[in-house]
Amino acid sequence: MTALRSSAPAIRLTPRAGIVTALAAFLGVVAFFWPFVVAPGTFGSNYAPPLIFGVLLVLVLCVVLSEIAEGGIDSKALAMLGVLSAVNAALRPLGAGTAGIETVFFVLVLAGRVYGPGFGFVLGCTSLFASALITGGVGPWMPYQMFGCAFVGMLAGFLPRANGRREVLLLAVYGSLSGYLFGFLLNLSFWPFSLDPHSSIAYLPGLPFTEQWHRYLAFDLATSLGWDTGRAVTNFLCVLLAGPAVLTTFRRAARKARFRAPVRFTAPAPVADPDRSDSSDSSDSS
Numbered sequence: 001m002t003a004l005r006s007s008a009p010a011i012r013l014t015p016r017a018g019i020v021t022a023l024a025a026f027l028g029v030v031a032f033f034w035p036f037v038v039a040p041g042t043f044g045s046n047y048a049p050p051l052i053f054g055v056l057l058v059l060v061l062c063v064v065l066s067e068i069a070e071g072g073i074d075s076k077a078l079a080m081l082g083v084l085s086a087v088n089a090a091l092r093p094l095g096a097g098t099a100g101i102e103t104v105f106f107v108l109v110l111a112g113r114v115y116g117p118g119f120g121f122v123l124g125c126t127s128l129f130a131s132a133l134i135t136g137g138v139g140p141w142m143p144y145q146m147f148g149c150a151f152v153g154m155l156a157g158f159l160p161r162a163n164g165r166r167e168v169l170l171l172a173v174y175g176s177l178s179g180y181l182f183g184f185l186l187n188l189s190f191w192p193f194s195l196d197p198h199s200s201i202a203y204l205p206g207l208p209f210t211e212q213w214h215r216y217l218a219f220d221l222a223t224s225l226g227w228d229t230g231r232a233v234t235n236f237l238c239v240l241l242a243g244p245a246v247l248t249t250f251r252r253a254a255r256k257a258r259f260r261a262p263v264r265f266t267a268p269a270p271v272a273d274p275d276r277s278d279s280s281d282s283s284d285s286s
Contacts, residue, residue: 002249007235009115009116009117009118009157010076010077010115010116010118010119010254010257011077011115011116011118011119012118013117017118017197021121023106024061026267027057027153028057028147028275029061030053030213031053031054031057031147031189032144032147032185032188032189033188033204034188034189035188035191035192035212035216036055036209038211038223042114042267044123045226050234053189054115054140054142054143054144055143057143057144057146057147058143061125061143061146061150062145070111071194076257076258077119077257080115080119080253080257081119081122081123081126084107084111084123085123085126085127085130087107087175088104088107088123088127088130088131089127089130089131089133089134090134091103091104092104092127092131092135093131093134093135097243101178101230101231101234102230102231102235103234103238104127104128104131104149104232105152105175105179105182105234105235105238106118106175106235106238106239106242106243106246107127107148107230107232107246108124108127108149108152108153108156108236109122109151109153109156109171109174109178109226109239110156110171110174110239110243110246110247110250111123111156111250112124112152112153112155112156112157113156113157113171113247114251114254115157115250115254116157116248117153117154117155117156117157117158118154119153119157120150120152120153120154120155120156120157121150121151121153121154122150122153124146124148124149124150124151124152124153124154125146125147125149125150125154127144127149127257128145128149129142129146129147132145141186141189141190144185144186144189145186148182148185148186150181151180152182155174155178156171156174156178158255159171159174166207166242166248167247168239168240168244169240171239171243172235172236172237172239172240172243173236175232175235175238175239176232176235176236177232177235178235179228179232179233179234179235180229180231180232182228182229182231183220183224183227183231184220184224184228187195187216187219187220187223187224189202191219194223195219200215201215201216201218201219201222202215202219203215203216204237241284251252
């Protein structure tokens with residue numbers, strides 16, 4: 001069985017959009033790893049840094065989405081984006097909140113693989129935004145979730161080429177790893193406020209980076225490993241079981257949609273002059 005690919009990604013990343021996305025990635029890393037950069041209380045309140053970085057992430061996402069849209073998103077890609085965002089928003093409440101089982105990531109991974117990194121980035125943002133509106137999950141954590149899912153979908157579009165079962169296994173392993181990575185990053189946004197400061201795994205301003213890092217690893221293993229494992233196993237099984245059928249469906253839709261197909265103008269066919277044809281017929285009869 002060979003992998004069928006669309007001739008062009010659904011959303012094209014122009015060089016300028018690529019630069020903006022790279023800068024957004026850097027700012028996103030700073031926003032997630034702010035406990036190692038800014039101490040709580042620096043901005044006058046212990047809760048100011050995550051709020052400030054959350055607003056910054058929203059602004060950065062708006063800039064990136066506008067750049068990507070300006071670079072090349074047509075009506076067919078926009079329609080596909082709306083459909084998959086609605087599907088992901090409907091799937092998320094089915095699993096979230098039970099032992100870490102989340103059903104939103106496998107569609108994000110498969111769509112990013114088929115429709116390209118730009119589409120995966122935008123789908124990650126719109127899916128989490130739509131699901132937050134449906135489930136009432138709007139809060140200071142939402143920009144971090146949107147940003148994390150955006151990069152899960154985008155990186156799926158940059159995975160190496162593979163065919164058949166090898167491709168499905170590659171995507172399943174990536175989906176599992178992305179489940180752990182997503183939880184690891186999201187925990188950083190609230191770690192400094194979630195424990196008693198006297199705890200051995202709590203954030204303690206002023207410590208060297210290595211000791212601070214060891215504290216966070218211990219915190220993540222103690223509080224989030226089981227939840228992240230549920231997410232990782234769900235991603236792996238969903239991609240492994242439903243991946244072949246979903247990939248085939250997505251690629252069939254991409255072939256029929258022909259995203260960003262080139263427009264060719266051809267000269268119109270010459271039209272016969274009826275008066276001239278009548279005169280030639282009369283001369284032949286005479």
